[in-house]
Amino acid sequence: MxxxxxxxxxxxxxxxxxxxxxxxxxxxxxxxxxxxxxxxxxxxxxxxxxxxxxxxxxxxxxxxxxxxxxxxxxxxxxxxxxxxxxxxxxxxxxxxxxxxxxxxxxxxxxxxxxxxxxxxxxxxxxxxxxxxxxxxxxxxxxxxxxxxxxxxxxxxxxxxxxxxxxxxxxxxxxxxxxxxxxxxxxxxxxxxxxxxxxxxxxxxxxxxxxxxxxxxxLTIENRGEIPRPLRPLVGDxxxxxxxxxxxxxxxxxxxxxxxxxxxxxxxxxxxYLEITEVLGIRSEEEFERRFAGTPLTRPGRAGLLRNCCVAAGNLRLEAAVPALAGCLREDPSPLVRGHAAWALGEIGGAERELSEAARREADPWCRREIELALARAGVG
Structure with a gap:
């Protein structure tokens, strides 16, 4: 031995x-x-x-x-x-x-x-x-x-x-x-x-x-929303x-x-991730192509886009407004759409996009996020 x-x-x-x-x-x-x-x-x-x-x-x-x-x-x-x-x-x-x-x-x-x-x-x-x-x-x-x-x-x-x-x-x-x-x-x-x-x-x-x-x-293991009171504290x-x-x-x-x-x-x-680039990822296949072999796949596509929405809102990133509006209009995940609405409310200037989304949104949680974003903008 x-x-x-x-x-x-x-x-x-x-x-x-x-x-x-x-x-x-x-x-x-x-x-x-x-x-x-x-x-x-x-x-x-x-x-x-x-x-x-x-x-x-x-x-x-x-x-x-x-x-x-x-x-x-x-x-x-x-x-x-x-x-x-x-x-x-x-x-x-x-x-x-x-x-x-x-x-x-x-x-x-x-x-x-x-x-x-x-x-x-x-x-x-x-x-x-x-x-x-x-x-x-x-x-x-x-x-x-x-x-x-x-x-x-x-x-x-x-x-x-x-x-x-x-x-x-x-x-x-x-x-x-x-x-x-x-x-x-x-x-x-x-x-x-x-x-x-x-x-x-x-x-x-x-x-x-x-x-x-x-x-x-909140940004990695969490599969749901980031609680509203905590979002501003997440920073970038x-x-x-x-x-x-x-x-x-x-x-x-x-x-x-x-x-x-x-x-x-x-x-x-x-x-750093380029926020507007990440917000444009719409499919799981594209997400895997972009981040395969890195730890960034852990939260999944919807989770990472959720995080980038929150970061954009906290940075008041006006350059991200078109990408956030695209998420609100086109993303298949309510989790992404809801956090995009929050970010647009924080940045401001997207009342028309939010109002249009409110009329077509079917998910109750997401619709509530849109309503709160509009309220923050003084609409409704």
Whole structure:
């Protein structure tokens, strides 16, 4: 049987050679602390519409539910930090940094599979493993914290003292006995910058984020409308939000630019979407052609157009009025039409288009959005 300490050293050597900056190991026992934290969060109703996060805590905190033979969890971290956001060109929908490049699920999964093959070759034995990143029912941040990758910050992100929080977490569940690392340690001290900066007040307590208020949830996982009171607070974010990470002192001092070309702005959509261009996408096929292979497919066509409508309204983007009017007139999704109406009401000057839409709109929710937009313009 392989010596656990030596095997652990081999894991680190090979993982770093594969491009992972952070490497940690923990046992495959249930993540008791993370499970209890999840249970309290679920009971408070903060999971919003994320059904996968409402699964029983006992399922989400037990690595062996995913692989019965697992004896160790190898947690890995890789920076996705592509640099600072350039200034908004004036017509852009802001994109969270993790989504500037290619789909991280695919990029990381391939390197994890390669790492497994390398382990088998170096250790001279078959390794039963399961590789994943953000794609299975497991509290991955809790596993990574117990494996020593970082500590939970007040914004609930895992923070590494040497590189901040702009990193993806990935795991290999293996049937190897590996020498474990100690849990990650650190503190935010008295700093509350993330809590103070969140526009919607989503960070309810240190480490507790209410998804119902989180801009990242509202623009990515949310499949319905963005609640009217929250729309002005979304600002120009078209996909995700980085605000609580941007103000974190660890990121301001320690963030390391990613060495993976897949995560660069040149590899994908980059830091901004051209709002008027996105608002012109009418079919799922066109949407897939434009964004396939990037994280931006996650909210779906209607969700991304909804977000761009809200960003256009908040920017008072007059140049987007023809595209928004086109959405109101032609888009097959009531979700898009309703948010286009809201945006037109915020920008102003589109009373004729709104009045015409009110006469033909059959969807009750969408018709109400049009009526409220007209009321804002002083019509009706």
């Amino acid at each position: 392989e010596d656990p300490a030596r095997a652990r050293r081999v894991v680190e050597e090979l993982a770093r050679a594969a491009g992972f900056e952070l490497v940690g190991v923990t046992g495959a026992e249930p993540l008791a602390e993370g499970g209890e934290r999840l249970r309290r969060w679920q009971e408070a109703g903060m999971a919003a519409g994320m059904g996968y996060m409402r699964r029983p805590a006992e399922l989400l905190c037990d690595p062996r539910r995913l692989q019965k033979s697992a004896r160790s969890v190898i947690s890995l971290g890789v920076s996705y930090y592509p640099g600072e956001h350039p200034e908004n060109p004036g017509d852009g929908g802001r994109v969270a940094r993790y989504a500037w490049g290619r789909d991280y699920h695919r990029a990381i999964k391939q390197r994890l599979l390669g790492l497994r093959r390398d382990l088998e070759a170096r250790l001279g034995c078959r390794v039963r493993a399961r590789a994943f990143t953000d794609a299975v029912p497991l509290l991955e941040r809790s596993a990574a914290q117990r494996a020593g990758l970082g500590f939970f910050g007040r914004n609930s992100c895992l923070i590494n003292r040497d590189m901040g929080s702009y990193f993806f977490i990935a795991e290999l569940l293996v049937d190897l006995e590996l020498e474990p690392d100690g849990p990650g340690e650190g503190t935010c001290g008295r700093c509350t910058r993330c809590m103070d900066r969140c526009p919607t007040g989503a960070i309810k307590a240190p480490g507790v984020v209410d998804a119902r208020l989180c801009i990242s949830y 974010w078209a996909f995700g939000c980085d605000l609580c990470q941007e103000v974190c002192p660890y990121n301001r001092r320690k963030a390391k630019r990613s060495r993976w070309p897949e995560f660069s702005a040149e590899a994908g959509a980059g830091p």
